[in-house]
Amino acid sequence: MRNPIKDQVAIVGVGSTGFSRDAGERSPKSLACEASIRAIRDAGLTAKDINGVVSTQEPMAPQPHRLSAALGIPDVTHFSSPTPVAMFSLIDAMNAIFSGACDTVLVSFAFQRLPWNSRSAARDPFRKFDITGGVVPMPESMDPSAAYTAWASRYIHEHGVPREALGRVALNMRANALRNPLATMKTPLTMKDYLRARIIRDPLCLLDMDVPVDGADSFVLTTVEKAKEITDHPVVIHATSVGLVDQNDEDQLPSLAHHGQHVVVDALRKKSDVWLEDVDVFFPYDGFTIITLGWIENFGWCETGQAGCFLEEHWDDASGRVLIDGRIPLNPHGGSLSEGATRGSGHVREAVVQLRHQAGDRQVEGAQTALIGCGGFFFNSQGAILRRL
Amino acid sequence: MNEQLDDTALSQRFPWVRLDHDTKNLFRAWLDRRFVITRCDDCRRYHHPPKPVCPACWSSALTLTPVSGRGTAHLVMLLHQGAPAPGVDYGKGPHPVVTVELEEQEHLRFTSTVVDCPPEDVRIGMPLELVWIDRYGAPFPAFRPRENG
Known part of the structure; x- marks a missing residue:
């Protein structure tokens, strides 16, 4: 499988507002601007160095031209607004740089809790977002969030796993979030807490679902040549892929043995010079706990149906989290479940921070390679391998 | 029979569906309690939800076909x-x-x-x-x- 872009584009800037369940009276554009200024400054650049703007299509997030106007970016030769989750935007920016459409790209992700996420969000008169398209919602809807629960039922049925298998995912993310100052969730979580949590859609409970937040992440991407002028050890994009199978309507997915994640893993493996034995830090998506189990199994860390056992075998009692082979953490920033529902931008940011060796007491010693499995099963499966040069 | 019900009236009967010209006749059949699934006249494969062509063979010859409901x-x-x-x-x-x-x-x-x-x-x-x-x-x-x- 061809991969001419391998190691040719670097992530040279990261910026985040941090995440909370209520950022107060701030617009998503304000959050995007704060994160973007931080990211551009982090790269040691200014607005005039940016000539590409990619702003992800999150509800109420600024369109790329509005963000560009707000930041006074002089001349832009590439702009776009890819759909979530995170890798669509990063891959678009990467491809634009490699093709010569532009040289240095600002990539923005801005999140705001929707009116139905919380009472304080509902009180904000400016948070108006219609996700229904004018139709009356129905209990039998197979929207993606319900569909993950439905397929979790199938996973439990096929493999006979206890709820604790999912619970370990939630506990791992929470333990990691407690060491991340940007994270929303700040209180410890026990298995007893998990098993007592309110069931929303049986078999999943409140703690199986990511936490809606206010906040923003931004990135600056540029050519590896320019990156080497900025830093001695650029973080480069080694390989990426997205994945889709033909029957991707949520309830028509052929099976848990063949969906978008399998396509991603197959492509990443063929495009990459490194694989699991080289990975120092692993970022499985965790919008729902079942998605995390899927990534662990589908990347081949363990056999199908064994992810719960795998988490138990590699559980580090001292830190209350997973360390594969006593070394490799899963989402050391706390993931979508406990840092906040950034739909993968948090995973990418932490990967960059780890590979720069700037993660403080979360740092994986000598980290060179990060593996990211982003998105779920249906229409947003994607992955990346990032490396430190 | 509801075969003659126009699209506007049909939309009003199903306020919870984002109907379109590919899916409307499946719901129209429900008004007569006919449980139908899209089937290709050429390769005989069923598919759901309704698509404008057969995803297996690209034929546009599709018929809403009664199924057992079992x-x-x-x-x-x-x-x-x-x-x-x-x-x-x-x-x-x-x-x-x-x-x-x-x-x-x-x-x-x-x-x-x-x-x-x-x-x-x-x-x-x-x-x-x-x-x-x-x-x-x-x-x-x-x-x-x-x-x-």
């Missing part, structure tokens, strides 16, 4: 909270949502609810059969347990 529960979840609907009271107990694999073809599935069965007894693998219930004044295909065979 199948097996493939995915099961119990909503403890969710969207409101007439006859659904989350305060009285969870509401089952079931994806049924229809007997006509492997992986051909239809998602609805199960009636005439306590929610906690709804299980993956359970044999089910079609039953029509009412939703906002229009017929809605649901399922109930059936004797195996």
Whole structure:
């Protein structure tokens, strides 16, 4: 499988507002601007160095031209607004740089809790977002969030796993979030807490679902040549892929043995010079706990149906989290479940921070390679391998 | 017969569906309690939800074809909270949502609810059969347990 872009584009800037369940009276554009200024400054650049703007299509997030106007970016030769989750935007920016459409790209992700996420969000008169398209919602809807629960039922049925298998995912993310100052969730979580949590859609409970937040992440991407002028050890994009199978309507997915994640893993493996034995830090998506189990199994860390056992075998009692082979953490920033529902931008940011060796007491010693499995099963499966040069 | 009901009137009967010209006649059939699935006249494969061409052979010769309504529960979840609907009271107990694999073809599935069965007894693998219930004044295909065979 061809991969001419391998190691040719670097992530040279990261910026985040941090995440909370209520950022107060701030617009998503304000959050995007704060994160973007931080990211551009982090790269040691200014607005005039940016000539590409990619702003992800999150509800109420600024369109790329509005963000560009707000930041006074002089001349832009590439702009776009890819759909979530995170890798669509990063891959678009990467491809634009490699093709010569532009040289240095600002990539923005801005999140705001929707009116139905919380009472304080509902009180904000400016948070108006219609996700229904004018139709009356129905209990039998197979929207993606319900569909993950439905397929979790199938996973439990096929493999006979206890709820604790999912619970370990939630506990791992929470333990990691407690060491991340940007994270929303700040209180410890026990298995007893998990098993007592309110069931929303049986078999999943409140703690199986990511936490809606206010906040923003931004990135600056540029050519590896320019990156080497900025830093001695650029973080480069080694390989990426997205994945889709033909029957991707949520309830028509052929099976848990063949969906978008399998396509991603197959492509990443063929495009990459490194694989699991080289990975120092692993970022499985965790919008729902079942998605995390899927990534662990589908990347081949363990056999199908064994992810719960795998988490138990590699559980580090001292830190209350997973360390594969006593070394490799899963989402050391706390993931979508406990840092906040950034739909993968948090995973990418932490990967960059780890590979720069700037993660403080979360740092994986000598980290060179990060593996990211982003998105779920249906229409947003994607992955990346990032490396430190 | 509701075959003659115009598209505007049809939309009003199904306020909970984002109808389009590919899907409208499937719902139109429901008004006559006809449970149909899109089938290709050329390769004879079924598919759901309705698409403008057959995904298996690209034929546009598609016919909404009556199916038995018999199948097996493939995915099961119990909503403890969710969207409101007439006859659904989350305060009285969870509401089952079931994806049924229809007997006509492997992986051909239809998602609805199960009636005439306590929610906690709804299980993956359970044999089910079609039953029509009412939703906002229009017929809605649901399922109930059936004797195996």
